[in-house]
Amino acid sequence: MEIRKVQVTGGSSYIVSLPKEWVKTSGIRKNDPVGLITQPDGTLLVTPKITPEVAQREKRFEVSAATDQTFIFRCLIGAYIAGYTTITLFARARLPPQIRIQVRQFTQMAIGQEVVDETETSITIKDLLSPAEMPFQNTIKRMGVLVRGMHRDGVEALTSGNRRLAEDVLTRDNDVDRLHWLVARQTNLVLADPNLSRKMGVSPSMVMSYFLISRIIERIGDHATRVAKNAILLLDDGATGTVTGMVREASATSQTLFDQALRSLFSQDLEAANETLKRLPDLESQARAINEEAMQFDAATATAVVALSDSIRRTGEYSGDICETVINHLIDEGA
Numbered sequence: 001m002e003i004r005k006v007q008v009t010g011g012s013s014y015i016v017s018l019p020k021e022w023v024k025t026s027g028i029r030k031n032d033p034v035g036l037i038t039q040p041d042g043t044l045l046v047t048p049k050i051t052p053e054v055a056q057r058e059k060r061f062e063v064s065a066a067t068d069q070t071f072i073f074r075c076l077i078g079a080y081i082a083g084y085t086t087i088t089l090f091a092r093a094r095l096p097p098q099i100r101i102q103v104r105q106f107t108q109m110a111i112g113q114e115v116v117d118e119t120e121t122s123i124t125i126k127d128l129l130s131p132a133e134m135p136f137q138n139t140i141k142r143m144g145v146l147v148r149g150m151h152r153d154g155v156e157a158l159t160s161g162n163r164r165l166a167e168d169v170l171t172r173d174n175d176v177d178r179l180h181w182l183v184a185r186q187t188n189l190v191l192a193d194p195n196l197s198r199k200m201g202v203s204p205s206m207v208m209s210y211f212l213i214s215r216i217i218e219r220i221g222d223h224a225t226r227v228a229k230n231a232i233l234l235l236d237d238g239a240t241g242t243v244t245g246m247v248r249e250a251s252a253t254s255q256t257l258f259d260q261a262l263r264s265l266f267s268q269d270l271e272a273a274n275e276t277l278k279r280l281p282d283l284e285s286q287a288r289a290i291n292e293e294a295m296q297f298d299a300a301t302a303t304a305v306v307a308l309s310d311s312i313r314r315t316g317e318y319s320g321d322i323c324e325t326v327i328n329h330l331i332d333e334g335a
Helices: 020-026 067-084 095-110 136-161 163-171 173-192 194-200 204-237 242-265 270-280 281-293 299-333
Strands: 007-010 013-015 034-036 046-048 060-064 085-091 113-118 122-127
Touching: 020 136, 034 163, 046 136, 046 194, 060 067, 067 085, 067 095, 067 173, 095 113, 095 173, 113 194, 136 163, 136 173, 136 299, 163 173, 163 204, 173 194, 173 204, 194 204, 204 242, 204 299, 242 270, 242 281, 242 299, 270 281, 281 299
Parallel strands: 060 085
Antiparallel strands: 007 013, 034 046, 085 122, 113 122
């Protein structure tokens, strides 16, 4: 850290000189404007970025017929989440067909990504979505609606014997994943650009809380998928007996916890978050009762029932994690 003395000029203006190396690296010239942003902790941020546009960054990947398809797909997702605005895949010879397939799958899943240029040897993908157009709260709310519907329909499929409804739940998991990727991408963009943080009206600490909660909701979505998968197994077995009603009641408890957790987040209500945490033991008792009831079935059926019960319990526990994240954030913000 460099230490520089504050000087007074004109009797009322306080000035401090800028580090020469930083000025050169930033490309600042005489009379160029710089932005001054007061941070929540009292520090002052000096930035050459005074416009709200996201900095343009490009990532290039060289591919060939030997390139692993799963690996390149993961690289595309990684570049997207990292905040690159342009992604280019190129080959020394003709671009392999399997790479074009991975690009199509990527642009279908990643929000705002479109192919803007394509030749025999390269494909260029560009981000067409402004981060400010998708506020964090809206994305989290959408994720909550999707996950809640998945869990509800997975349990409903079991209680009503509707196998097609359970299969439909499995197809919705990608929608949750793509929204989580968007939150992760915007988190990186906001943390790298204080101007964007101001434009979106969120503090860096709130952004991190949204990211953590998005990750938790994505995991709840995974458990909703497990509920649906185990519902299909139990429907095929056809021997659930009295456990179905117990599953319905435990599911209702976990869904109530999830709803209350999200309400405490959006209302920034510390006490409501704490009250939700107090209700977790009720769900744990219901889950234990289901596991005990499962012992009357054969091994395969019992395993599916216990796995389903575990996913319902984990949904409630993850809801508790959301509440703890809300409490931690509010305490940090001085609530």
